[in-house]
Amino acid sequence: MAPSATTTTEAYTLSYDKIKCVDAALGAAIDYGAGKSKQLIGAALKGRVEAIDHDLCAVGDEDAFFVADLGDVYRQHMRWKKNLARVKPHYAVKCNPDPQVLRLLAELGIGFDCASKTEIEQILNMGVDPARIIYAQPCKTKSYVRYAAQHGVKQMTFDNADELYKTKQLFPDAELYLRILTDDSASLCRLSQKFGAHLDGTADLLALAKNLDLNVVGVAFHAGSGASDPKAFIKAVQDARFVFDQAEALGFKMHTLDVGGGFNSDHTFETMAAVLSEALDVYFPPEVRIIGEPGRYYVATAFTIACHVIARRTVADATLGTTSYMLYLNDGVYGNFSNIIFDHQHPIPRVLKAGDGMWYDVRRSGYETPSQTEYSIWGPTCDGIDVISSSCMFPDVLDVGDWLYFEDMGAYTKCSATRFNGFTDSHDVVYVCSEPGAGALLGML
Ligand SMILES: Cc1ncc(COP(=O)(O)O)c(C=O)c1O
16 A cells, blocks of 8 residues: 555555665665665665566556655755754645655654644644644635644734634634745746735734734745745845834734745755845844745655556657657656646656666666657546656657656655546555664664
């Protein structure tokens, strides 16, 4: 069974066994870190696909599966601490509620950004103190607010007057963060079209909160998911200072700034972090607590997915005298490749297994041989929109039974998969761990 948001403890135990097997098979002579990560992931992918005979296997045995390196998540946390020491991360559960990732992050002592009752419950069920959770959804379901109140999850965001009346009725002791609008035009997924108070309305909102005797303690913003312009963070911090001052003038004891998510895991992180840190130090004195809600930053690179070629169509062009192929995989945009639609991603297909040959981690240049063949890559459903790549080149003639893999598939993938056409939204995760620190925290060593 696939570990997922509803995975049982028994299923976790099975996954740990797999981790130990992979480690043992590789031996002790391997360096820890990114290099080991590749070796562990490669061994896990290879071990699994080599065990599947698509001519004989049971229904679904050849389903797509993930390999997750928890060591990668751990390294991202260390990188955060090094570059954004002042900002206490609250992982955005929505991005990937994988139970082992959550367990590791809980062990690392970070907080959690939850958007619904189910996410709050999942975190509380791990024994996490409710004070480590922020219910960061400015427009909440009433019964969920009651649930948060019953379970002591006090921190929550708001950005409009109706939400204040709702809070007064259901949870008057809540600790409120006023979410403000940002310029998120340079981000992949714009959030300010939907959430965030305009600065010309914040004074009225704060006055209403005061009249209702509510407890505003902070300001929150989100620069947009996949933010690419550091200047957006500077402007947001300046705006947050403006609203802090407004609130303090009304007598609120403001103690926390929430800088949201939007951080990427690529090389832009260090620049983004440096710009944000400087702005924070300029505008907010050290006694102000700073939290963040990173999602994709923590998990994007930790997950690799392997997909099976279930069908192939030969496309012969008589005019040009060329032959290309349409490959149909057992996962697509209605499944784990939902990130193509919802998150504007372009996952890169790579050959994992062609015939009897294993191709994991062969450099792209290895594909660039004179005998290239063009492919388009499709998902398994009936819909024409279900395309993963409209054109890519591989040297070998791939066929039914071969496998492709895609890296960087940890953010906004399986959490937004559907069961359209009757395909499963539950896929196995094989866990590996390339960092002994993470292994120790999870009791895997
Ligand atoms: C309120 C809130 N916080 C945090 C996040 C996580 O953003 P990211 O994955 O870009 O870090 C999101 C994403 O939608 C969000 O809506």
